[in-house]
Amino acid sequence: MTTILINSPLFREHNKLYDEDALPPLGLGYIGTVLRENGLGVDLIDAVAERIPLKELINTLNEVKPAYIASNIFTTNYELVKELVESVHFKTHFIIGGLSTKQLYQDIFEWNTNNPIDVVTGDGELITLDIIQNQLKEAPVNKAPGRRHFMVGKKSIYEVKNLDDVYLDRSFFVNExxxxxxxxxxxxxxxxxxxxxxxxxxxxxxxxxxxxxxxxxxxxxxxxxxxxxxxxxxxxxxxxxxxxxxxxxxxxxxxxxxxxxxxxxxxxxxxxxxxxxxxxxxxxxxxxxxxxxxxxxxxxxxxxxxxxxxxxxxxxxxxxxxxxxxxxxxxxxxxxxxxxxxxxxxxxxxxxxxxxxxxxxxxxxxxxxxxxxxxxxxxxxxxxxxxxxxxxxxxxxxxxxxxxxxxxxxxxxxxxxxxxxxxxxxxxxxxxxxxxxxxxxxxxxxxxxxxxxxxxxxx
Structure with a gap:
């Protein structure tokens, strides 16, 4: 079983003017570490650090055909992540996370894909593992056919209560x-x-x-x-x-x-x-x-x-x-x-x-x-x-x-x-x-x- 984590792109095309610090996506790294520690195959594609154009990223996914694709999303790249999800033509399962999903989950529910989409607001490490292993211990707070929204907060068993318990495998990052x-x-x-x-x-x-x-x-x-x-x-x-x-x-x-x-x-x-x-x-x-x-x-x-x-x-x-x-x-x-x-x-x-x-x-x-x-x-x-x-x-x-x-x-x-x-x-x-x-x-x-x-x- 292969899972691809994606630090989602900020731009549709490669942009030579972009010279900001490309910081490693530590949040995705924590998720990847938990999956790897539990014996699951997982890779991370950093579309920001590697300046990967959207079309190239979509082609890569269509070639690899991972069983699960987990991506972050921001207000600034909503349209790009939407296009990415709607352009994947094989059977897979999407997991979308980030602060903006508190409000965006309803829009994400309407994306035009037959693939299931889980939206996670809050800590992603523990719940992503159970989504992939089909061992969920908590019901979604919102749902529609093929869509679920999970809020991982104080009342959730999936919130990381003690941050000392999480470990980070830095080998996931191309720029760390x-x-x-x-x-x-x-x-x-x-x-x-x-x-x-x-x-x-x-x-x-x-x-x-x-x-x-x-x-x-x-x-x-x-x-x-x-x-x-x-x-x-x-x-x-x-x-x-x-x-x-x-x-x-x-x-x-x-x-x-x-x-x-x-x-x-x-x-x-x-x-x-x-x-x-x-x-x-x-x-x-x-x-x-x-x-x-x-x-x-x-x-x-x-x-x-x-x-x-x-x-x-x-x-x-x-x-x-x-x-x-x-x-x-x-x-x-x-x-x-x-x-x-x-x-x-x-x-x-x-x-x-x-x-x-x-x-x-x-x-x-x-x-x-x-x-x-x-x-x-x-x-x-x-x-x-x-x-x-x-x-x-x-x-x-x-x-x-x-x-x-x-x-x-x-x-x-x-x-x-x-x-x-x-x-x-x-x-x-x-x-x-x-x-x-x-x-x-x-x-x-x-x-x-x-x-x-x-x-x-x-x-």
């Missing part, structure tokens, strides 16, 4: 560890599931996911995985923690210090704009000393009005003060910004740009780097804004999310630019100009002061 374009080798780990915050543009928002547990691995478990990485991949210099939010409270900051201080890895992760609000400078220095060389922080906007609307911190001075703590400790920051939120004005956008400029100047003052990653707002399935827009009369299914060729041409790279319309109060030309100018605050020097392993002259 990653030879980073900036000149170092990096491995990726996940240490938690779920988010404590409530951003209205995010499908992981706590208010919409109370049926799913927030879980963290123990320090001992994380250290054990780092030991394996150090042993199996001696050239790895950096660890990237791919949690939705690794550093979220003072507790998790101290936990990170305790975990990484026993290793000589540099490491990077997500943090919240409020993570360091009450963190003393001495702790920030310990964080730096533990190997923290860059943090990814969702700033999103410099407009108090917009920040309030998306449930983010509205006090700009507080945002600046919190990020300055990291700069002062010698930690670089990658700041995420979004332009084009519903009802956003040019004045709001100008505030965002000016905040980015201010943070860039403060970082330079402390000899570290602040780089920007900038996106046009797009409504994701399963988010509060998506629901709000629908209640206001928007039919978001009429115009699917698609690559923004105009913006991609303007910035000279794809940079994960997708859109399905402009929801702001400004013309698209103005919106694109702010995105372009904020991206161009980057000067090519991504990291600074990283010590002996990651020298600045590498970049």
């Amino acid at each position: 560890p990653i030879n980073h374009p900036l000149g170092f080798w990096e491995a990726n780990i996940v240490t938690s599931r779920g988010c404590i915050y409530n951003c209205t543009f995010c499908a992981a928002a706590r208010s919409l996911n109370r049926d799913y547990s927030i879980r963290e691995r123990s320090e001992q478990s994380i250290k054990a995985e780092l030991e394996i990485i150090r042993k199996d991949y001696p050239r790895v210099e950096s660890i990237r923690v791919l949690d939705d939010l690794f550093l979220k409270t003072r507790h998790t900051v101290q936990k990170a210090i305790d975990v990484f201080s026993g290793f000589d890895f540099k490491w990077r992760s997500m943090a919240h704009v409020m993570t360091f609000h009450k963190t003393p400078d001495t702790t920030m220095q310990e964080l730096k000393a533990s190997g923290c060389h860059e943090l990814f922080i969702g700033i999103e906007s410099g407009s108090p009005k917009v920040l309030g609307a998306i449930n983010k911190t509205k006090n700009i001075d507080t945002i600046i003060a919190n990020l300055t703590k990291a700069f002062r400790a010698g930690i670089n920051i990658k700041g995420y910004f979004i332009y084009g939120f519903p009802d956003e004005t040019e004045e709001d956008m100008d505030m965002t740009f000016r905040l980015a400029v201010t943070l860039k100047k403060i970082a330079a003052r402390y000899g570290v780097n602040f780089r920007t990653s900038v996106f046009q707002y797009r409504p994701y399935h399963g988010t509060q804004i998506y629901h709000d827009l629908e209640s206001e009369g928007y039919d978001l299914q009429v115009k699917p999310v698609q690559p923004n060729q105009e913006l991609s041409s303007l910035v000279g790279r794809l940079q994960f630019n997708f859109h399905n319309g402009n929801y702001s109060k400004v013309d698209s030309a103005v919106l694109n100009d702010y995105i372009y100018r904020t991206i161009n605050l980057n000067d090519g020097k991504i990291f600074a002061g990283l010590g002996s392993k990651l020298k600045a002259d590498q970049f």
Whole structure:
């Protein structure tokens, strides 16, 4: 029995402009590990990392004819995954998973295929095994002929209650560890599931996911995985923690210090704009000393009005003060910004740009780097804004999310630019100009002061 796991493609054709980091699909890797440990034949096709066009992927599946095909799905590639499923002409069984399936399962039920489709919302490791072995111990929450929808949350026996119990076989990934374009080798780990915050543009928002547990691995478990990485991949210099939010409270900051201080890895992760609000400078220095060389922080906007609307911190001075703590400790920051939120004005956008400029100047003052990653707002399935827009009369299914060729041409790279319309109060030309100018605050020097392993002259 053969199962193919698919990290689903983002684009229909091979796109030379796409130069984003292709991160290994750890979630699929965990599923594959469980299947392999139970004696099942399983392979993983990473259509993103290998830049596999949709037609080529479909041809491969029609040649291999696996008994089961399990794929992730996102708002941005819904149409591609749908076409993939409807283009498979042999008898198989599809399993579709991802955060967006909370809302998308009804649409997936309507896909034009005679093959059965199971939609899984939540943890996929344990339930995928029982689907394939035909040993399901739990009924679907929704069903139709040839279609089932399973919600693996707190009440499900298939939720992974203790993350320490899961193991990851890294041999599934074609890009793990990653030879980073900036000149170092990096491995990726996940240490938690779920988010404590409530951003209205995010499908992981706590208010919409109370049926799913927030879980963290123990320090001992994380250290054990780092030991394996150090042993199996001696050239790895950096660890990237791919949690939705690794550093979220003072507790998790101290936990990170305790975990990484026993290793000589540099490491990077997500943090919240409020993570360091009450963190003393001495702790920030310990964080730096533990190997923290860059943090990814969702700033999103410099407009108090917009920040309030998306449930983010509205006090700009507080945002600046919190990020300055990291700069002062010698930690670089990658700041995420979004332009084009519903009802956003040019004045709001100008505030965002000016905040980015201010943070860039403060970082330079402390000899570290602040780089920007900038996106046009797009409504994701399963988010509060998506629901709000629908209640206001928007039919978001009429115009699917698609690559923004105009913006991609303007910035000279794809940079994960997708859109399905402009929801702001400004013309698209103005919106694109702010995105372009904020991206161009980057000067090519991504990291600074990283010590002996990651020298600045590498970049």
